[in-house]
Amino acid sequence: MATKNKPTALVCGAGGFIGGHLVKRLKREGFWVRGVDLKFPPFTDTEADDFVVGDLRDQNFCKQITDRKFDEVYQLAADMGGAGYIFTGEHDADVMHNSATINLNMLDACQKRNVRGMFYSSSACMYPEHNQKDPDNPNCAEDSAYPAAPDSEYGWEKLFSERLYLAYNRNYGMRNRVARYHNIFGPEGTWEGGKEKAPAAVCRKVAQASNHGEVEIWGDGTQTRSFLYIDECLEGTIRLTRSDFEGPVNVGSEEMVTINQLVDIVADIAGKKMNKKHIPGPLGVRGRNSDNRLIGQKLGWKPSATLRSGLEKTYEWIERQVRSNTRAAA
Ligand code: NAD
Numbered sequence: 001m002a003t004k005n006k007p008t009a010l011v012c013g014a015g016g017f018i019g020g021h022l023v024k025r026l027k028r029e030g031f032w033v034r035g036v037d038l039k040f041p042p043f044t045d046t047e048a049d050d051f052v053v054g055d056l057r058d059q060n061f062c063k064q065i066t067d068r069k070f071d072e073v074y075q076l077a078a079d080m081g082g083a084g085y086i087f088t089g090e091h092d093a094d095v096m097h098n099s100a101t102i103n104l105n106m107l108d109a110c111q112k113r114n115v116r117g118m119f120y121s122s123s124a125c126m127y128p129e130h131n132q133k134d135p136d137n138p139n140c141a142e143d144s145a146y147p148a149a150p151d152s153e154y155g156w157e158k159l160f161s162e163r164l165y166l167a168y169n170r171n172y173g174m175r176n177r178v179a180r181y182h183n184i185f186g187p188e189g190t191w192e193g194g195k196e197k198a199p200a201a202v203c204r205k206v207a208q209a210s211n212h213g214e215v216e217i218w219g220d221g222t223q224t225r226s227f228l229y230i231d232e233c234l235e236g237t238i239r240l241t242r243s244d245f246e247g248p249v250n251v252g253s254e255e256m257v258t259i260n261q262l263v264d265i266v267a268d269i270a271g272k273k274m275n276k277k278h279i280p281g282p283l284g285v286r287g288r289n290s291d292n293r294l295i296g297q298k299l300g301w302k303p304s305a306t307l308r309s310g311l312e313k314t315y316e317w318i319e320r321q322v323r324s325n326t327r328a329a330a
Pocket residue numbers: 012013014015016017018019036037038039054055056057075076077078079080081098102121122123124180181182183184185190197
């Protein structure tokens with residue numbers, strides 16, 4: 001069989017943004033990869049050796065896809081989106097039900113198949129809202145998680161599930177690894193439709209606008225975030241998965257900017273002068289930044305690329321999507 005002597009990996013959520021990129025990275029490393037998702041990747045053909053379309057809320061499906069030995073299992077499937085999806089409150093029940101069910105099913109299936117350990121993608125959205133009220137000085141140190149008070153049901157589900165993965169470590173001797181991702185961006189991410197996050201939304205709006213045109217921004221634009229480029233995210237993910245450290249640990253950038261600054265950088269990349277129009281919208285926390293002290297200590301790693309360099313690649317890709325959509329509509 002083609003897998004002989006090759007390491008093997010299972011990527012759940014392989015039709016999504018991070019999962020799709022992870023499949024490519026693992027293929028470059030020489031893995032035999034099975035990808036699983038509700039859908040194929042929307043922007044490129046999958047590079048997975050085996051791609052199974054199906055629903056991870058179905059326990060039997062989870063048993064079927066774990067029917068062989070995997071050296072690495074990455075659980076990235078979730079019902080998720082940016083502020084426009086998770087902070088409106090309209091999807092709370094589905095987000096909690098769908099993502100928790102996936103995690104419950106996959107852990108059970110993997111534990112019963114004697115999978116050594118799984119990687120789980122939690123989120124910075126699990127941090128307490130009260131520590132993220134000062135946009136200049138948010139606290140997202142890992143040990144600030146409790147007493148828990150996330151500002152979204154999405155964050156509560158992440159907190160529940162990260163505890164679940166660690167409980168399986170304690171009770172079943174698994175070696176699960178938990179990362180708390182901070183706003184990941186890059187080409188081939190969702191860029192329209194309501195689930196897109198700020199970097200993609202801003203790139204799209206700037207690409208669609210004319211020079212000296214208007215860009216709508218939710219809120220006053222002084223809210224802060226940090227954004228991590230996809231390649232850096234994969235590096236942190238893989239290093240954690242192969243380490244002896246279980247986490248939870250931040251995987252993010254410490255290059256914090258306001259959303260107004262994000263718009264300025266993208267406009268500069270596009271070579272356009274933009275007028276900002278601040279409008280009401282879902283905002284989330286007032287400030288957020290990764291705290292990379294723990295990952296530095298445990299894994300000796302920190303991101304190396306600047307926000308601007310990641311945005312240059314992302315803008316180029318989104319601008320192409322905007323152009324080809326405009327051509328198709330003409
Ligand atoms: P994504 O939405 O692009 O990918 C998630 C994938 O999961 C989608 O392709 C979706 O179809 C799939 N999925 C959802 N429900 C499923 C089901 N029932 N069965 C099978 N597949 C299902 O999101 P992403 O940005 O690639 O994020 C990957 C993971 O990282 C998620 O767990 C997300 O919560 C977490 N995360 C992402 C970010 C970020 O900024 N992108 C930040 C924090 C945490």
